[in-house]
Amino acid sequence: xxxxxxxxxxxxxxxxxxxxxxxxxxxxxxxxxxxxxxxxxxxxxxxxxxxxxxxxxxxxxxxxxxxxxxxxxxxxxxxxxxxxxxxxxxxxxxxxxxxxxxxxxxxxxxxxxxxxxxxxxxxxxxxxxxxxxxxxxxxxxxxxxxxxxxxxxxxxxxxxxxxxxxxxxxxxxxxxxxxxxxxxxxxxxxxxxxxxxxxxxxxxxxxxxxxxxx
Amino acid sequence: xxxxxxxxxxxxxxxxxxxxxxxxxxxxxxxxxxxxxxxxxxxxxxxxxxxxxxxxxxxxxxxxxxxxxxxxxxxxxxxxxxxxxxxxxxxxxxxxxxxxxxxxxxxxxxxxxxxxxxxxxxxxxxxxxxxxxxxxxxxxxxxxxxxxxxxxxxxxxxxxxxxxxxxxxxxxxxxxxxxxxxxxxxxxxxxxxxxxxxxxxxxxxxxxxxxxxx
Numbered sequence: 001x002x003x004x005x006x007x008x009x010x011x012x013x014x015x016x017x018x019x020x021x022x023x024x025x026x027x028x029x030x031x032x033x034x035x036x037x038x039x040x041x042x043x044x045x046x047x048x049x050x051x052x053x054x055x056x057x058x059x060x061x062x063x064x065x066x067x068x069x070x071x072x073x074x075x076x077x078x079x080x081x082x083x084x085x086x087x088x089x090x091x092x093x094x095x096x097x098x099x100x101x102x103x104x105x106x107x108x109x110x111x112x113x114x115x116x117x118x119x120x121x122x123x124x125x126x127x128x129x130x131x132x133x134x135x136x137x138x139x140x141x142x143x144x145x146x147x148x149x150x151x152x153x154x155x156x157x158x159x160x161x162x163x164x165x166x167x168x169x170x171x172x173x174x175x176x177x178x179x180x181x182x183x184x185x186x187x188x189x190x191x192x193x194x195x196x197x198x199x200x201x202x203x204x205x206x207x208x209x210x211x212x213x214x
Numbered sequence: 215x216x217x218x219x220x221x222x223x224x225x226x227x228x229x230x231x232x233x234x235x236x237x238x239x240x241x242x243x244x245x246x247x248x249x250x251x252x253x254x255x256x257x258x259x260x261x262x263x264x265x266x267x268x269x270x271x272x273x274x275x276x277x278x279x280x281x282x283x284x285x286x287x288x289x290x291x292x293x294x295x296x297x298x299x300x301x302x303x304x305x306x307x308x309x310x311x312x313x314x315x316x317x318x319x320x321x322x323x324x325x326x327x328x329x330x331x332x333x334x335x336x337x338x339x340x341x342x343x344x345x346x347x348x349x350x351x352x353x354x355x356x357x358x359x360x361x362x363x364x365x366x367x368x369x370x371x372x373x374x375x376x377x378x379x380x381x382x383x384x385x386x387x388x389x390x391x392x393x394x395x396x397x398x399x400x401x402x403x404x405x406x407x408x409x410x411x412x413x414x415x416x417x418x419x420x421x422x423x424x425x426x427x428x
């Protein structure tokens with residue numbers, strides 16, 4: 001039996017209940033650790049679940065930064081240095097990934113407290129997460145202030161990607177499930193996935209068909 | 215063995231290969247059908263995988279519209295009427311959901327071609343998808359043009375939510391897995407999920423713990 005909630009009901013929810021409820025509604029979400037390093041050299045690692053694809057040429061994506069202290073370290077470092085890393089989360093370290101959401105002071109690195117490993121690559125000032133199978137080096141492009149509630153959108157360009165070679169199919173598709181990437185719902189519920197199928201490009205009036213393995 | 219791709223490699227990819235590759239990198243994504251209705255009364259249904267949470271108070275989310283003809287019907291209807299519906303996709307109708315991405319002319323409704331059922335609710339001009347267990351009524355708030363590549367971001371406010379009552383936990387968390395919501399990677403790979411755990415709110419220097427069932 002479905003229950004209907006109207007805006008007045010939602011606004012009357014207790015604050016944490018509402019946050020948990022509304023955060024669930026967007027469906028399953030991308031899950032990534034964003035690695036940054038301040039100009040003074042302090043590293044920071046923070047979990048994000050709001051990455052979204054913007055375009056492939058140039059390769060662009062965005063994510064939302066909330067106006068609170070945890071995310072501020074990430075935001076400040078990105079604005080200071082113009083650079084950050086995006087690291088997919090695997091099941092073997094999802095608890096460490098979650099722990100990065102705790103409000104550590106800015107001089108304490110989440111790499112140290114979670115024992116995730118900083119990996120440095122030529123041409124990058126910001127650290128990657130060595131335990132991640134899919135690592136993206138990104139360059140800050142634009143900051144958009146969302147007037148309605150003071151959140152900030154960061155738009156970034158992909159500079160480099162590191163992926164297990166056997167996870168890349170012949171048409172360019174990256175098999176995230178094979179790479180061990182997991183997903184999240186709400187802000188704290190972690191899920192592995194099980195593939196149903198890939199479907200072929202849809203054409204009007206032609207029945208949907210499965211893509212064979214590539 | 216990981217393979218590294220740099221921006222120059224990515225820009226040199228064949229166009230479709232690049233689109234498929236870059237679309238995969240954001241991780242697993244939300245999957246929803248957006249229902250709209252033009253001022254003349256034509257309904258439209260389109261699949262989107264770029265929904266992201268912006269805030270809970272007021273309840274806001276966003277999604278990306280690509281500057282091509284399929285998405286244009288959705289965009290035009292939203293801008294004309296200020297209103298749309300978001301409907302979660304379940305495994306039993308994911309092929310129909312995918313089929314809505316075909317480029318039908320604007321006077322042909324994807325509801326008719328896919329045989330998904332229009333559901334009308336008091337106070338809403340736009341149709342919901344009757345087969346969806348989680349339905350959100352949304353009101354257009356803001357349009358942001360992304361200069362870098364001509365895509366458009368729509369920001370919207372949640373006006374109402376319909377959810378199976380037994381999928382709402384006592385702390386407000388909505389159990390999407392129980393509601394049958396599935397996820398997508400890339401633009402065409404559909405996945406069901408299997409819960410690993412919900413984790414408690416993270417605090418500095420305290421070991422991450424599981425949340426008990428609520």
